[in-house]
Amino acid sequence: MPLVFSDQDLQTHNTLGLPARAAVATLDDESAIPDLCEALSSGRETDAPLFVLGGGSNLVVAARPRRRVLRVALRGIRLWRETTTHWFVEAAAGEPWHGFVDHCLSQGWPGLENLALIPGTVGAAPVQNIGAYGLELDQRLHSVVAWDLRAGRERELRADECGFAYRDSLFKRDGAGRWLIVRVRFALPKAWAPRLDYPDLRDYPGLGSPTGGAGEIPSPRSIFDAVCDIRRRKLPDPAVQGNAGSFFKNPVIDAGQADRLRHRYPDLKAYPQADGRVKLAAGWLIEQAGWKGRRLGPVGMHERQALVLVNHGGAQSADVLALARAVRADVQARFGVDLEQEPVVLD
Structure with a gap:
């Protein structure tokens, strides 16, 4: 039809x-x-x-x-195929992301638990290459089935063909209106191991054992529950207060600039990257620039997480973009660092 x-x-x-x-x-x-x-x-x-x-x-x-x-609004989840090393799970693009992660765990297919409670759909996840708590989507993705609307044909793109980068992908760079993702396939390892490198998880009290015992290997469900608890305590619920999650990407700068910033700001939140560059915590930069909990008209940066822009009620898109510009300008003036916003603009 x-x-x-x-x-x-x-x-x-x-x-x-x-x-x-x-x-x-x-x-x-x-x-x-x-x-x-x-x-x-x-x-x-x-x-x-x-x-x-x-x-x-x-x-x-x-x-x-x-x-x-x-x-x-395409729906459906299935075990696409199975090998001795992986479960390959396919989900339709309209499936809610968090519900999909929960379903995989309930079926005994772990590997996505660190990405629990991220809002949005399965089809949107590769576009943004979502990530949280030490795991990036491209580390678990097998392939994407998408229609190239310009060429008028369906394609299956392997993970290495998707052009993944930090919060970026081929689907995002090619611009709105070209790619229509219909299904996403994940490779979930049977030799599962917990991913607890992220400080919030590493320090989470009692994490890991269904019985709470010390020294036991964390279960996938206990990590899922911990991630949900951490996110609910740190981040506002969009159903209660309008927000788009993290509004800015964590900027990546060269090592020399990072060293100069550390000299001026000993508490700088900085994380060395494999390519020699350094990733900064955008939330820390925004907080130091004085924007944590601060409002500009009907919008503001959240009082508990400076990286999250919230709608206090009655906001228009112009209000959101004006606040984003003000925050970027203040961070640039103080640190010499450019922030890039994550949400895309539909105009």
């Missing part, structure tokens, strides 16, 4: 809770995609470029975006 775009409210489809209306169609059946590609290639769909929407958790949306919105 052909997709039909109609004027719809998007306020409940972006976690910042910004008021917006756009021409929206919902994709819940892959059989509609070939017709969409044919319409795009023939010029029948020329009103405005497409924007593919997942859970809206990484989005700043204008009140009346010019782009049409394709909301992905």
